Amino acid sequence: MSRNFRRAGAAVLAALTATALVACSSEQAPQGEGGEGESAGSSTDTITLGFSQVGAESGWRAANTKSIQDTLTAENGFDLKFSDAQQKQENQIQAIRSYIQQQVDVIAFSPVVETGWDAVLEEAKAAGIPVILTDRAVDSEDDTLYESFIGSDFVLEGQTAGEWAVEQYDGEGYKAVELQGTTGAAPMIDRQQGFADAIAGSDIEIIDSQTGNFTRTEGKQVMEGFLQKYDDIDLVFAHNDDMGLGAIEAIEAAGKVPGEDIKIITVDAVKDGMQALADGKINFIVECNPLLGPDLAEIAKKVIAGEEVQKRIVVEDQAFDQEAAKEALPDRQY
Known part of the structure; x- marks a missing residue:
């Protein structure tokens, strides 16, 4: 049977349920730039969130992208602007700066690498735009540059x-x-x-x-x-x-x-x-659970509402041997 490895200090948002996923194979260009939908600040009910994804390098990443896109919808109160960095840090930095210029309400991203983010994150902070990290952390001595980091240990x-x-x-x-x-x-x-x-x-x-x-x-x-x-x-x-x-x-x-x-x-x-x-x-x-969309949505809503959020939210993961995999496969969502 599988062994459940609960993370020390893990913060599991119990009210959230994972959205069912479908396969995602194509890379996505930035959305929302000059397109339709609510702009930042145009509606108190809509949160404009700019998300920069690492790329589409694996089945895990496809599932992660789908979870975010399926959760941060208009029906859930979001105007999602999504970009694919194609594994290049310079593309992510460009996307984040574009989101700052567009005056989105929240910026979220999964960093390609750990280092080299302070300058652009300071720009977001100066613009008053909160940043949420998903999946991967940044290596920075200033943890005020982001609101929360959601991901596995x-x-x-x-x-x-x-x-x-x-x-x-x-x-x-x-x-x-x-x-x-x-x-x-x-x-x-x-x-x-x-x-x-x-x-x-x-x-x-x-x-x-x-x-x-x-x-x-x-x-x-x-x-x-x-x-x-x-x-x-x-x-x-x-x-x-x-x-x-x-x-x-x-x-x-x-x-x-x-x-x-x-x-x-x-x-x-x-x-x-x-x-x-x-x-x-x-x-x-x-x-390594990729279904981070519900957590991201919840944290973004809390940040915009001025509520306190945990700096580190550790996702609960499991481990599988052969028998546990056979048992889990029929209901596997990703």
């Missing part, structure tokens, strides 16, 4: 993955490779740290690490390189499902059996990953 995700690996494989001298997320991104930094801390003192050894940028294509390419370089890989730790699924393709092409010849642990728990886990091609998945 990435260190704990890596730790959970590492602890399971130690429980299962310590004492067998496993050689592991790591498929890392985007260099400089909070989930990459934190998942690496959590996993490394968890396996410290065991005989599991990470023999190589390389970024696959959270994509299936690059995960496959990196794994192909690992397989050419090493003939003794026992375990793969992938920072997300998509890179793990790419690794499966590379392992199978090399004539090996994923989940048996080479064990695989991933993070996210999107449907494709969960199916691979149920099929035995992945061995363990730590969830």
Whole structure:
């Protein structure tokens, strides 16, 4: 059965329910610039929110985008202006500055990387526009530059993955490779740290690490390189499902059996990953819940109403082995 890992200090908004998702594959251009709909301040009932998304690099990100778009609707009191940064920090900074010029009521974004945000966030603060971080944090000494950060505990995700690996494989001298997320991104930094801390003192050894940028294509390419370089890989730790699924393709092409010849642990728990886990091609998945739209809507409404909000809201996640994945798949929303 699945094990529920409740986060210390987690703030779960009990009144919220997740919106059912459908697949989202196309990237979206900025909406609302010069378009129809309420402008900021034109209606006390409508909150104009500018959101800058990282990109569309994975199934997780598609689910995250859909949750935001399905929740921040006119029916729910929002005029959503959405932009896709296509994995580039400069695009996000440009989008945020555009939202400031448009005088939106709230700005929200999921940062591509942790650093380099102070200048544009100070511009938003000077304009009196509150900022909410979703999914990923920023590395800034001034936490007054944003109202709240909603997202999972990435260190704990890596730790959970590492602890399971130690429980299962310590004492067998496993050689592991790591498929890392985007260099400089909070989930990459934190998942690496959590996993490394968890396996410290065991005989599991990470023999190589390389970024696959959270994509299936690059995960496959990196794994192909690992397989050419090493003939003794026992375990793969992938920072997300998509890179793990790419690794499966590379392992199978090399004539090996994923989940048996080479064990695989991933993070996210999107449907494709969960199916691979149920099929035995992945061995363990730590969830990272992408359904942040309801939380974002609730916090934005509170901020606009002048209510106090928690600085850090930690999303509740689970972890799955094969049997738990089989049980969860029929009702999986993402």
